[in-house]
Amino acid sequence: MKVLTLNFLTCAVKACKTTSASFPLVPKECELVSDTIAPNPTLLTNLLPRVDWPALGSIAVALGFPSLSPLPPTPADLENDTKMMADLHTLLLETQISEGSLVCANCGHEYKVKEGIANFLLPNHLV
């Protein structure tokens, strides 16, 4: 699962829908793999306003990446700085979680990730 997708995932438990603590899910004991994907600058500039930057920063640190700048880059920054673009591409799209689990900070529910597929099935009483 891409780090980008993790930046959009929240806890699926009904009780967590109303709290902000259910986002982001915290990666726990994760194995990472790197996949080569053709860079797509238009896609990145399209997605950047939607990415939650503070959450991305905390996820990056939790996964062992260098910490990000406190403020998100503007589209103009990104266009001029090819290195920043490449770094973001590597972090968001090429880095993938293959094994491990994602933990909700609110209810503590653990979503297992196996072979890159996260299991979001819930027992009926939590829905």
Next chain:
Amino acid sequence: MSRPEDTLPPDLHYNDTEARKYTTSSRIQTIQASMTHRALELLDISSPSMILDIGCGSGLSGEILSSIDPADGGPHIWVGMDISASMLDIALQRDVEGDLMLADIGQGLPFRAGTFDAAISISAIQWLCNAESSEVSSTGRLTRFFNGLYASLKRGGRAVCQFYPKNEQQRTMISGAAIKAGFGAGILEDDPGTKNAKLYLVLTVGGSAEEGAGEDITGVVKNLDGVDVLDARRKHKEKGRKDFKKGSKAWILSKKEQMERKGKVVKHSSKYTGRKRNIAF
């Protein structure tokens, strides 16, 4: 023909053998591909976007999403959800590019608000009409799904869901649930009346500054050829606007009909109804 929806829940129906059969059948592959292209035509995306594939299965439609030419606004990245582990296993073996999730769409969608530019679903949402246990209801599953979908799409986003309803009742149940969730909803029917009839539920979210985006289905199909628009809303409006001149024969007849419907005793109508009386002297 028997419907798989009537026999088993989807996670059990699509076991290893069924999933393999589904993915390797060239007939299913062509149908899926043509439906995906049709859905993409309806979504009308012009730049690389983030797309949700609901009921992605083995990634047949996702493959098309990630292989779109840059000239046509691709390639898109996608996140696929499916309830069948066997289907996802085959997707892994086929090495698809999108992210996969094992999830039940009837339990809602675990995404932040405004995550996706668009959503696509091929032959999946009719499964929501079946409730496998007494703890869940089909209406509850539909409501959770459409509420989740509405929240996770960005403003001006669109969703196209191709589905096979069992009967007219399921069709209205699904589109009704979508409208209740806040979508602008409409159904596009390809090849109506034939065995190959395909239904596409076209959903739009909110309005947006861009011209043409966020309209309901009549705006979506405006530029397509060979589409007849049957707008039930307009028909309804015209039916209500039946106003006769007060005192005319037609007016009297409609009033009598109205009273009759209410269960009042009404004198029967004849050719003399509504005529002026002769002057008595």
